[in-house]
Amino acid sequence: MIQEKDLPHAYKDAMKDLLKEDYDAYIKSLEKKPYSGIRTNLLKLTPERLKEILDRDFKKVPWVNEGFYFEEEKGVLSSPTLSENPKIKSISKNPYYFAGLYYIQEPSAMTPAMAAGIVPGDKVLDLCAAPGGKSTQAASYLMGEGLLVSNDFSASRVKALQKNIEVSGIDNVLITNEDPKNLSKVYIEYFDKIIVDAPCSGEGMFRRDSAVFKAYLGRGPEFFTGLQVSILTEAAKMLKPGGTLIYSTCTYSKVEDEGSLLQFLESHKEFKIDKIAPDFGFEESKELPGTIRLFPHKIEGEGHFVARLKKDIKPAEESKNKHKKKNKKIKLPDELVEFLGKIKREWDFERIFINKDYAYYLPKDALIDKSLHYIRTGLLLGEIKKNRFEPFQALAMNIKFDEWENPLNLSATDERVIKYLKGETIEADDEYSGIRLVCLDGFSLGFVKQNKRICKNKYYQGWRWM
Known part of the structure; x- marks a missing residue:
C-alpha cells in the first residue's frame, strides 16, 4: 500500500497539476486494494457461458463486454459442484483456467485492445505484447480470421507470451522476438490495426505492484520518452493508410503520454487523433482532446492512458512488401496426414510447414520473412518421429x-x-x-x-x- 508520504515530491507536484481538486481523492484511492479482473476467451465460449460454468455472479467491466471483476480474497469458487473438490481454490488455480477459458487481466488493461475496433479478417500487430493480455484479447476479436503478429523485444518475456497464446488455442498468429526496427523493414504498410502498449514508468500501477514503484524511484518518467517515440515511429511505417494505431501506457506522466505523442505527431502529419469518448468515468486529456486517462478514483481499475490515431488514406501504391512465396508442394509424412485426419476439420495441407521434423500450420496468406526471428509461425502441430507423429500441447488447446x-x-x-x-x-x-x-x-x-x-x-x- 502506497501512502502520500512515500511519493516523490516531483511526482506529487505533477499529479496536483494534472488532477487539481481531484488530487486528494486520487491519494485516498492509493490506500484501497487494487481491482482484479478476468476476460472471457471468446474463441472458446461466451461471457454468459463462462459465468454459468464458474457459477459466479461476476460484476461486468463496463467498457469491455467480455470482462468481469473478481475479488482475489474471495477466490474460493461458490459453485456447489466445484466446491466438492477442495483443491480448486481460486480463479487462477482452477482447471477452467488451464483449459484457456479466460485470461486474468487488470480491468484497465483491457481498454487498448477494445479501443482498437478489431474485427474478424483484420491484420493486427501487438508490438509490445508480453505477457499476452492484449494479444489474446485481439485474437478473440479476430475469431480465427485474419492475422495476429504478436511481438516482444525481450527474449525472457516472450516465453510467457507464447504460453498464454497457446493456452488460449490461437492459431492465426505469428510470434516474433524482434526490435521494431527489424519488423518495419518487412511489414511495410501491412497492418489494419496496431497496438503499442509502450514501456513506461508505470505510475498507474503503484498501488498494485511495489516493484514498479521501486523502479520508478530510480528512473522517473523521462527515462522512457525516447523509446516510446522510437517505437511509435516504427509502428507508423507498418500501418496501412486508413488504419488504426493505439498508443497506451500505464502511467499518468504528461511527458510520456501527451509529450511522446505530440513529438510523434509533429513529425507524422498523416496521423490524426481519433476521439475516444470519455465514458465510464474515463477522463479526457486537456492537452490532447480525444485521448483519455483512467484514474483509480474515477473507475474501478488502475491507471492508464489511451490514444487512438488514424492514418490518412492516400492513393493506392504498389505494395513494397516482399510477399511470401507459395510453399512448394511436398509429400507430407503419412503419419502426420493420418493423425490430422482424426480431427474433424478441413485442413489446407499446402499451409503445413515442416522445419527440423516439427510441423506447423501456417496462418492463411501470412507474410513470413526469413530475416526475422519467429518463435511461432502459426499453430505448432507436433513432431514427426520415426514411424509416428507426436502431437503437441498447442494443437490440443486448439481442438x-x-x-x-x-x-x-x-x-x-x-x-x-x-x-x-x-x-x-x-x-x-x-x-x-x-x-x-x-x-x-x-x-x-x-x-x-x-x-x-x-x-x-x-x-x-x-x-x-x-
Missing part, C-alpha cells in the same frame, strides 16, 4: 470438443482432472488404444496415450499444476 471422435471428457469434480494437470497417469472408463484428447466439461486440456484403460500423460511439463 474443439466435437472435432475429436472419442474424447475422454471429465467433469470438474473428477479427481482425475487435477491428476492429469499434474502430469500423473490416469485411468479411463473405457478401453482405447492410441492418442486421445482429454477434455474438461467439453473443453480441451491436452493429450494422453491410452493403452486399454491406462492413460500415459502427455500434458506439457512446463504448464503443470504445482
